[in-house]
Every structure is written in C-alpha cells, then in structure tokens.
Amino acid sequence: MLVNLKNRYIILFFLIFCFLSCAKKDNDAPVISIISPVENTSYQLPASIVIRGNVIDDHNINNIKINIVDENQSPISTEINITIDSFEYQFEESFQINERLLNSGTYYVNVKAFDEENNLSSSYRSIQISEIPRVLKSIYFLTQGHFFTYLYQLTVGNGFVITENIHSITGNFQKSISNSRHEYIFVGTENVGNAFEHEFFTDLWMINPSLSPYNYFTGLHLTDLGNQLHVVSGDGEIKTFNKNGQITNTIYAAQQEWFGEVVFDDDFIIGEVFSSLISRSIVVLNRNSGAENQRFQNIGEVVKIGKLSDDICYVVNQYQNNMQLKKYSISTNNYWLEYEFPNCNVYDAFYKDNLLFLATDLGFLRFNFNTMSLVNLNGQYPFHNLKYEDISGLFYLTSGSKLCIFDEVNNALNTFDLNDTLTDILLHYNK
Structure with missing residues (x-):
C-alpha cells in the first residue's frame, strides 16, 4: 500500500509538472x-x-x-x-x-x-x-574711458532713449559679441576676454591675452547657431571655444603672418592674412585642420568679407583713400574689382538680399550688386559701427557719441546723443 501511494504521488507530481510546462506562456503585449x-x-x-x-x-x-x-x-x-x-x-x-x-x-x-x-x-x-518666437530682448552699447570698458543697456522709446551702466571690464575696448543662443556677452579688452551671462552679468569664463604685435582680440565670430565662438587673435591664431569656454580647435597662421578679417563656412575659413601693413593676401584654409588650400595677393586692407553664394565672397577693401568692393571665387581663386569709390574710408558693412550697406566717413551708403550702383542714404554724419536688427528691419549706426536709427527703406527715424563715444552696439535676443 505504501508503495502504491508513493507511486501515486510521483504520478501526480509528474502530471502537475507537465501541466505547468505545457501551460501557454504570455506573449501578448499590453x-x-x-x-x-x-x-x-x-x-x-x-x-x-x-x-x-x-x-x-x-x-x-x-x-x-x-x-x-x-x-x-x-x-x-x-x-x-x-x-x-x-x-x-x-x-x-x-x-x-x-x-x-x-x-x-x-x-x-x-x-x-x-x-x-x-x-x-x-x-x-x-x-x-x-517654437517660442524670436524677439529682441536688449540693446547694449559699449564705451571706454580711464582704462575701463563700460557696458550700457539701451531702452529706446518714442523719441527718447534711456541708458543704464550695468557692467565694466578692465582695459581698453577691442572687440565684443553677443551670443543669444547661450545667453552670454563676450567683451575683449587689452587686459582680458570676459564672457558673462546677460541677466546678472556674472562671469562665466575668461581668456587671458598673450603678448602680440597687434590688438589681441582682432575678430569674434559665431558659427553653428552660436555653439562655437571663434576668437581671431593678434598672435596669429584662431581659437574655437564652446559655450563653456573650452578650446575645441586652434588654427595657426603661417610663420610671421597674422589674421585680418575672416569669414567661416561649413568647410573653409576665407579671409585676409598679412605679414606687414603692405604685404597682404586672401587665403582659403581648411576649417578643421587649418591647412592652406590657396591664396591670392591683396593690395589694401580688408575691412569686411562675407559670402554671396557657396562659391563667391564679397570683399570690402580699403586701398589708400579709396573704398573698393571686390569679389573672390573660392573654386577658381580669382579676385576682381567690382566697384571703386574714391576719397571714401569704410569702417563696417552688412550684406542683405544682394545689397551691401556701408558705414563710411561719407555717411551711410548702399551698394546694389544687381545694378552696380552706389547710393548715399544719409551723409549727415560719418558712421563707424553698423548693426541690423532683422525682426524690426532697423539699422543701428554709431557716429562718435551719436546713435542713429534707420528703417529698412532707410528713412532716418531717430538720432540720440549718448555723451560718450560708442565703441560697439550689441543686439541680444531671447534665442
């Protein structure tokens, strides 16, 4: 009897095991x-x-x-x-x-x-x-005095302007730029390069200039939607910084050469290099490695260079007392004169829709690449800095201590005297 009972338990356990083993597995997802x-x-x-x-x-x-x-x-x-x-x-x-x-x-x-x-x-x-609409948050301008550079916030109303001194940086002014994407302002002086956030002006990171025969901060450029800041320096280098101030790349000029004005595209750096005030060339460098692809001798000094198309650059050149507007082809390495305006010194330029707007000692000029015509939009003052605000279509130009505002059809809207000589204007957006 005990043996039979034992056998029955064995059979029962075997049947339960088989039942559980043969039970359908849950393969159905929720x-x-x-x-x-x-x-x-x-x-x-x-x-x-x-x-x-x-x-x-x-x-x-x-x-x-x-x-x-x-x-x-x-x-x-x-x-x-x-x-x-x-x-x-x-x-x-x-x-x-x-x-x-x-x-x-x-x-x-x-x-x-x-x-x-x-x-x-x-x-x-x-x-x-x-997306959140892009809007202009702040207008800043910079002045210098007593070995300090001062940053002011500007509020423009109906026929009036309010200024507020909000920050100061040691040293005489050299270059500045606003990075709206990463919400900082960078100011380069003879003593320091200072990146600070725009709300409370807290320092984020700094660059200590090295000795150089020219201004250390000779150019500041943003690329990749503001993720990269390229600092062109007077020691013959172009350093690329990320938003945290870390160097991600360095391009070196040839021995005994320095960089002038440059422009960046996806593959190349196109711009001016010089070994003396009279020995200058337009060069094309690989943007990542800095290897030189080609060069063309330039007579005069490049004030501004920019892209008209994938292949063609415009070049605003100052040759003695003459303003020259030239073109440069990257693919053919050809460089030619489009227009020359005698007895005119040019300081800044902005390109939009085949029109080139120019800040000169003769006033605010506009050159049309289609008609090859030059028009003096306003000759009341000599202008030195030019900024275009693309949402409102307004131009902001400086002339000494004066800030002049023009609309997109180039009507003079307002002129304000801000007492101190303006060294630059910065437009800061919400993104």
Missing part, C-alpha cells in the same frame, strides 16, 4: 489607447500638453513610460515612469514644454507599456509644436 491629444494637435510654446489614455493586458501590467520625442526619438521632455500592478490602467499626465531653443515641427507623444513578462508595446501620437 494594448495602449491614447485618447488625448488627438492626431496633429497644434501647440504654441510655452505649452502644457496633457496626455490621457488607458492600457489593458490579459495579465498584469508592470509599468508604463510616457514622454514626448522628436523625429529622431530624442526626448524633449522628462520621461514619466509609472509602476502598476493591475490588468488595466487609465493615465493622465501633464507636460510643461517651454524650451526656448526647440524648433517648430512634428513631435510625438510616446507611451510604452510593459507587462509582468516584460512584453512591450509602444504607441505614438504626432503633434505639431510651434
């Missing part, structure tokens, strides 16, 4: 239903995006994850992870999206659900996001 937002709902940033829906499973749901991603599956929100111990769950989560650098486009609500067997299901719902 089912997700996104109720809100509906497909292609539009949002204007900053926005609150509420995601509602439910998840069901024939067994227990383990957890769900909810976030918002771009077309490359990169998240633009914090992921919410909810632990669940149920076969059904209704969710409602709110996401605050206020990233100022987020671009307009198609984005996706993404909900993932996992059951206890780690079966995964994922559901997407496309939404349309409109």
Whole structure:
C-alpha cells in the first residue's frame, strides 16, 4: 500500500509538472489607447500638453513610460515612469514644454507599456509644436574711458532713449559679441576676454591675452547657431571655444603672418592674412585642420568679407583713400574689382538680399550688386559701427557719441546723443 501511494504521488507530481510546462506562456503585449491629444494637435510654446489614455493586458501590467520625442526619438521632455500592478490602467499626465531653443515641427507623444513578462508595446501620437518666437530682448552699447570698458543697456522709446551702466571690464575696448543662443556677452579688452551671462552679468569664463604685435582680440565670430565662438587673435591664431569656454580647435597662421578679417563656412575659413601693413593676401584654409588650400595677393586692407553664394565672397577693401568692393571665387581663386569709390574710408558693412550697406566717413551708403550702383542714404554724419536688427528691419549706426536709427527703406527715424563715444552696439535676443 505504501508503495502504491508513493507511486501515486510521483504520478501526480509528474502530471502537475507537465501541466505547468505545457501551460501557454504570455506573449501578448499590453494594448495602449491614447485618447488625448488627438492626431496633429497644434501647440504654441510655452505649452502644457496633457496626455490621457488607458492600457489593458490579459495579465498584469508592470509599468508604463510616457514622454514626448522628436523625429529622431530624442526626448524633449522628462520621461514619466509609472509602476502598476493591475490588468488595466487609465493615465493622465501633464507636460510643461517651454524650451526656448526647440524648433517648430512634428513631435510625438510616446507611451510604452510593459507587462509582468516584460512584453512591450509602444504607441505614438504626432503633434505639431510651434517654437517660442524670436524677439529682441536688449540693446547694449559699449564705451571706454580711464582704462575701463563700460557696458550700457539701451531702452529706446518714442523719441527718447534711456541708458543704464550695468557692467565694466578692465582695459581698453577691442572687440565684443553677443551670443543669444547661450545667453552670454563676450567683451575683449587689452587686459582680458570676459564672457558673462546677460541677466546678472556674472562671469562665466575668461581668456587671458598673450603678448602680440597687434590688438589681441582682432575678430569674434559665431558659427553653428552660436555653439562655437571663434576668437581671431593678434598672435596669429584662431581659437574655437564652446559655450563653456573650452578650446575645441586652434588654427595657426603661417610663420610671421597674422589674421585680418575672416569669414567661416561649413568647410573653409576665407579671409585676409598679412605679414606687414603692405604685404597682404586672401587665403582659403581648411576649417578643421587649418591647412592652406590657396591664396591670392591683396593690395589694401580688408575691412569686411562675407559670402554671396557657396562659391563667391564679397570683399570690402580699403586701398589708400579709396573704398573698393571686390569679389573672390573660392573654386577658381580669382579676385576682381567690382566697384571703386574714391576719397571714401569704410569702417563696417552688412550684406542683405544682394545689397551691401556701408558705414563710411561719407555717411551711410548702399551698394546694389544687381545694378552696380552706389547710393548715399544719409551723409549727415560719418558712421563707424553698423548693426541690423532683422525682426524690426532697423539699422543701428554709431557716429562718435551719436546713435542713429534707420528703417529698412532707410528713412532716418531717430538720432540720440549718448555723451560718450560708442565703441560697439550689441543686439541680444531671447534665442
């Protein structure tokens, strides 16, 4: 009897084992239903995006994850992870999206659900996001005196202007630039290069100038949407800094040469190098390695160089007392004169829509590359600095202590006397 009972238990355990082994494994993933937002709902940033829906499973749901991603599956929100111990769950989560650098486009609500067997299901719902509009936040100007450079904030009203001294940097002014994307201002003086944030003007990082035969800060350029700051220095180097002030690349001029005005494109640095005041050339360098591709001798001094097309650069050249407007072809290494204006000294230039606007000692000039014509828009003052505000279409020009504002059809709107000589104007945006 004991033997038979033992055999019966063995058979029973064997049958239970077979039953469990043959039981169907759960291979079915949870089912997700996104109720809100509906497909292609539009949002204007900053926005609150509420995601509602439910998840069901024939067994227990383990957890769900909810976030918002771009077309490359990169998240633009914090992921919410909810632990669940149920076969059904209704969710409602709110996401605050206020990233100022987020671009307009198609984005996706993404909900993932996992059951206890780690079966995964994922559901997407496309939404349309409109970016935070770009706006001008602040206008700054710089002056110098008593071995200090002073930064002022400028508020322009209906026929009046308010100035406020908000920061000072040791040393006489050399160059400055505003980086709206990463929210800092950089000012280079004979003593220091200082990057500081624009709200409370707290120092972020600094550059200590080395000895050089010319001004150390001879050029400042932003590329890659402001992610890179290129500092052209009087010791014959172009250093590239990231937003944290770390050097990511250095380009060296040839021995006994220095850099003048330059322009950056995706592949090259095109600009002027010189070994003396009269020995100057236009060169094309590889943007990453600094290897020289070609050069062409230049007579005179380059005041401004920029791109007209992928291949053609415009060159504003000062030859003795004559302003010259030239073109340079990267592909053919040809350099030629387009227009010459005698007895005119040019200090700054801005290119837009085949028009070249020029700050000169004869006034505010405009050259049309289509008609090859030069017009003096305003000859009341000699102008030295020129900035274009692309949202309002206003030009800001300096003449000594005067700030002159013109609209896009070049009507003089206002002239303000700010008492001190203006060394530069900075336009700072929200992004």
